[in-house]
Amino acid sequence: MDYQRLLAGRSAIVTGGVGSVGRTVALLYARHGANVVVLDEDEVEVEKIVQELRDINQKCSGFAGNLRDPESIVQLCNHAINALGTADILVNAAGTYLSGDAETLEEDDFIAMIDWNVNSTIRFTKAIIPYMCDNRQGDIINITSDLATASLPGTAGIAACAGAVLAFTRSVTMDYIRYRVRANCIVYPLDGIEGRRPLTGAPAPEDVANAALWYACKMSRFIIGDMLPVNGGMDYFAGMRGE
Amino acid sequence: MKYNRLLEGKVAVITSGAHGMGKHVAVWYARHGAICFINGRDPSGVETGEMLNEISPGSCFIRCDMSKREDVESFINQVLERTDRIDNVTNVVGINRSDLTDQVDDERFEYTQQVNLYGIIRLARGFWSSLKKTRGNFILISTIHSGATFGKNSAYASSKSATNAFARALAVEGAQYGIRANVVCPGGIYSSRQQEGYFELKNDIEKLTDIGMRGEGGHPDYGSGSSNDIANACLFLASDMAAHVTGAAIMSDGGATFQSHKFRDFRTPSDYRDLWREFMLDRYEL
Numbered sequence: 001m002d003y004q005r006l007l008a009g010r011s012a013i014v015t016g017g018v019g020s021v022g023r024t025v026a027l028l029y030a031r032h033g034a035n036v037v038v039l040d041e042d043e044v045e046v047e048k049i050v051q052e053l054r055d056i057n058q059k060c061s062g063f064a065g066n067l068r069d070p071e072s073i074v075q076l077c078n079h080a081i082n083a084l085g086t087a088d089i090l091v092n093a094a095g096t097y098l099s100g101d102a103e104t105l106e107e108d109d110f111i112a113m114i115d116w117n118v119n120s121t122i123r124f125t126k127a128i129i130p131y132m133c134d135n136r137q138g139d140i141i142n143i144t145s146d147l148a149t150a151s152l153p154g155t156a157g158i159a160a161c162a163g164a165v166l167a168f169t170r171s172v173t174m175d176y177i178r179y180r181v182r183a184n185c186i187v188y189p190l191d192g193i194e195g196r197r198p199l200t201g202a203p204a205p206e207d208v209a210n211a212a213l214w215y216a217c218k219m220s221r222f223i224i225g226d227m228l229p230v231n232g233g234m235d236y237f238a239g240m241r242g243e
Numbered sequence: 244m245k246y247n248r249l250l251e252g253k254v255a256v257i258t259s260g261a262h263g264m265g266k267h268v269a270v271w272y273a274r275h276g277a278i279c280f281i282n283g284r285d286p287s288g289v290e291t292g293e294m295l296n297e298i299s300p301g302s303c304f305i306r307c308d309m310s311k312r313e314d315v316e317s318f319i320n321q322v323l324e325r326t327d328r329i330d331n332v333t334n335v336v337g338i339n340r341s342d343l344t345d346q347v348d349d350e351r352f353e354y355t356q357q358v359n360l361y362g363i364i365r366l367a368r369g370f371w372s373s374l375k376k377t378r379g380n381f382i383l384i385s386t387i388h389s390g391a392t393f394g395k396n397s398a399y400a401s402s403k404s405a406t407n408a409f410a411r412a413l414a415v416e417g418a419q420y421g422i423r424a425n426v427v428c429p430g431g432i433y434s435s436r437q438q439e440g441y442f443e444l445k446n447d448i449e450k451l452t453d454i455g456m457r458g459e460g461g462h463p464d465y466g467s468g469s470s471n472d473i474a475n476a477c478l479f480l481a482s483d484m485a486a487h488v489t490g491a492a493i494m495s496d497g498g499a500t501f502q503s504h505k506f507r508d509f510r511t512p513s514d515y516r517d518l519w520r521e522f523m524l525d526r527y528e529l
Contacts, residue, residue: 002247003246003247003249003275004245004246004247006246032246170501173498173501174498174501177465177498180465188487201487203486203487207486207487210244210483210484210485210486211484211485211488213484214479214484214485218475219475219476219478219479220472220475220476220479220495221472222430222468222469222472222473222495222496222497223472223476223493223494223495223496223497224465224497224498224501225498225501226493226494226501228488228491228493229488229490229491230487230488231487232418232487232489233411233414233415233418233423233488233489233490233491
């Protein structure tokens with residue numbers, strides 16, 4: 001195994017490729033030899049990250065479209081497949097966080113969060129998985145909040161979304177591992193959530209990207225349907241979250 | 244980060260590193276630049292020590308019976324005499340002398356705990372101050388039995404559950420010093436100790452394919468794993484790739500534990516055989 005180029009020649013699609021985690025994953029994948037397509041909403045920002053990616057690997061590209069719309073997602077996936085020829089890796093890094101508890105969370109905010117975090121993950125997976133099944137290989141990495149496993153005040157929406165993504169990851173593995181399509185989940189503390197006191201300091205986007213690299217390459221090939229917390233072990237401090 | 248030299252300039256201690264899974268872990272670490280101190284009960288481990296010394300000069304084998312306190316203490320002293328830094332302690336040693344609980348006497352229970360749990364506690368105490376200086380990390384090899392289990396495993400499963408809990412405690416206590424502690428839980432792994440032999444298996448690819456297609460130990464559609472898989476998990480956790488991963492338990496089990504029931508009547512389609520052959524060859528690549 002060439003550890004310098006862990007993804008040599010593989011085709012990767014990164015959703016939410018403009019966000020800090022998404023773009024770091026895309027750049028790290030490109031440095032490891034992958035042909036990367038980033039998908040996100042902001043055309044100007046997508047163009048910027050594509051320029052950066054092309055400095056590393058000419059075969060990278062990016063497309064912009066509405067990530068809350070099912071048809072637009074299918075279209076984005078078609079563009080991605082046309083550009084790459086196939087898809088070996090799908091990283092679902094798109095997502096958003098809006099605060100509120102069960103009472104105060106606005107209906108629109110909640111729907112938006114479900115669309116961004118959960119529906120986009122399911123829709124992209126649905127669109128890309130046939131190509132992976134045809135290739136008899138594929139690696140899906142879903143990146144979400146670590147509130148999937150333990151809670152904080154005022155985070156009802158994102159916690160529900162993260163839990164859904166985690167459960168969806170396991171279910172996808174169950175159905176498609178016979179085609180050698182693996183799915184794993186990375187959970188980390190999202191920016192902007194009050195009271196986060198990670199014990200090893202706040203993880204940088206690079207830390208999440210390294211986890212995404214490990215799940216995408218052969219180093220983790222016996223690990224499926226699993227969850228990796230990149231959060232300095234916060235979940236293990238009983239009753240000591242927050243302050 | 245240099246991904247082909249993930250442990251450059253580091254020093255690692257690997258228990259039971261002379262054979263099987265531990266040997267793989269040590270070879271992986273050494274290839275990535277770490278000086279490895281391995282131990283084992285059997286003096287034949289000297290050969291593995293010499294092999295590691297060729298890959299990463301300074302590595303060596305030290306004889307030690309992990310079930311004996313004096314042996315573990317003497318091992319720790321011998322390591323600390325030879326090096327002034329320790330970056331990683333990987334505990335691979337473990338035994339499983341299974342039987343029904345009413346058939347297992349106190350002595351056997353105690354022996355299991357001595358090897359699987361007390362060994363780790365003694366190591367952690369012995370290397371704690373060294374790891375504080377380097378902001379190093381612990382990796383404890385546990386098992387899927389630490390969470391779910393089946394019959395005739397009470398002594399083993401209880402000692403390994405305790406291992407996971409101990410790792411979480413180390414993660415909590417070590418955080419302020421930058422010490423990380425993680426667990427790898429292997430599922431069905433065919434290591435040289437469990438099967439007829441890793442290298443022999445590799446020569447009989449049809450047999451290897453059969454093992455894969457039987458799907459023992461993992462998800463029925465994914466088969467069993469190899470020591471390489473565990474070595475790669477340890478390498479990830481030992482390196483800066485996992486700088487913010489602590490207190491975690493990585494289930495390297497091919498999906499054996501996340502299914503709610505073993506529901507599928509497993510029959511691999513025969514046209515899958517070519518795919519499996521390729522897959523298993525790839526898995527056992529050294």
